[in-house]
Amino acid sequence: MKVLANDGLDQSGIDALTEKGFEVITTKVPQEFLLDYINENQIKTLLVRSATQVRKDIIDHCPSLEIIGRGGVGMDNIDVDYAREKGIHVINTPAASSESVAELVFAHLFSGARFLQDSNRKMPLVGDTEFASLKKAYAAGIELKGKTIGIIGMGRIGQEVAKIALGLGMRVIAADNMIGKASIKVTFYNNQFINVDIETEPLHDVLKHADFITLHVPAQKDGYMIGKAEFDMMKDGVAVVNCSRGGVIDETALLEALNSGKVRFAGLDVFINEPTPSKEVITHSKISVTPHTGASTLEAQDRIGLSLADQISSILQIQ
Incomplete structure (x- = not known):
């Protein structure tokens, strides 16, 4: 039930997940330590934006991972097809921003x-x-x-x-x-x-x-x-x-x-x-x-957080 929001998550999303019993971690873990951190803390859901890379090494060596979520539209920083082949759910928020x-x-x-x-x-x-x-x-x-x-x-x-x-x-x-x-x-x-x-x-x-x-x-x-x-x-x-x-x-x-x-x-x-x-x-x-701030409005971040929370809860069948 642990969610690592490695690139941050709006408070609305944190609150929605916490209300359903998730433990939301917003500690920024450097890329080189991410694999070990996921395994040590048995992270089930990894949420990223554009900074964190989720490649085959993490997908192959983090057996606790069930969901990878991208707060935004493009998912070129995630090996999407490979993750799905391995049975990991990959989600994003295409309409929110x-x-x-x-x-x-x-x-x-x-x-x-x-x-x-x-x-x-x-x-x-x-x-x-x-x-x-x-x-x-x-x-x-x-x-x-x-x-x-x-x-x-x-x-x-x-x-x-x-x-x-x-x-x-x-x-x-x-x-x-x-x-x-x-x-x-x-x-x-x-x-x-x-x-x-x-x-x-x-x-x-x-x-x-x-x-x-x-x-x-x-x-x-x-x-x-x-x-x-x-x-x-x-x-x-x-x-x-x-x-x-x-x-x-x-x-x-x-x-x-x-x-x-x-x-x-x-x-x-x-x-x-x-x-x-x-x-x-x-x-x-x-x-x-501008420094890649297209989705960086308060309203968009609120919608992104709520959308991710809804999708995670639905996948894990938590009411």
Whole structure:
């Protein structure tokens, strides 16, 4: 009945599990000591986010493990198929953080469109002495309304992005090899709503026609999804946001596109070399950056904790 939440767990999840008789441990165990800790404490459930790796060595040598849970969507830090072959349940929370990630996409879009990532760096340094020159430098902002956003990956997060975009008055186009059409319900504050059907298109068409491109796809196993060839297809002055996984975009090609002016700005929440991203990337004046915080809202963490607690209780048949 011991649960190790090695990358942390929201209090709502801890409370829900404790009420059902679980002992929840939130001690952060270093990766190199994790296997021994699980065995010494007879851990039945291991919960992780993106930091902890759950590979074959742990799966093979921790016989007490019955459940591996990922607080979030992507499970590339877990050997999922292998664990399931060994009879271990692998769970995640695919719906809990969709809205949070979608809102971060637009935080990056608004930031880049109005130069906030650079303005917030320079105003504290020289805003009192170079106010007029900064005002002139940031005078060429752009609006999102009326522009075309291209969503690559129309799963849960992609559809949440579409809802916000439609609410802002944007045209939405999308690419997804697995989804032919997505029906988007946009609900407004007074309970009115509209339904919009979005037919997906080939990737190259989205790249050619979008003013803004946002990616919501899994980690890539066979190279980058967006590299030099894809940047060459895009409109001049396009903007690109990646809140999915590091390695989806070739960062070298992105820097070249930014420096040439092909790409107006970029927003990145994920990086190739996490947790030690490229200094050149994170300090670039045209890149809005966050440290992989797409799901890091109080509301999302609450939903993640409760979802994990419900799934664990159901698997272990605890009422």
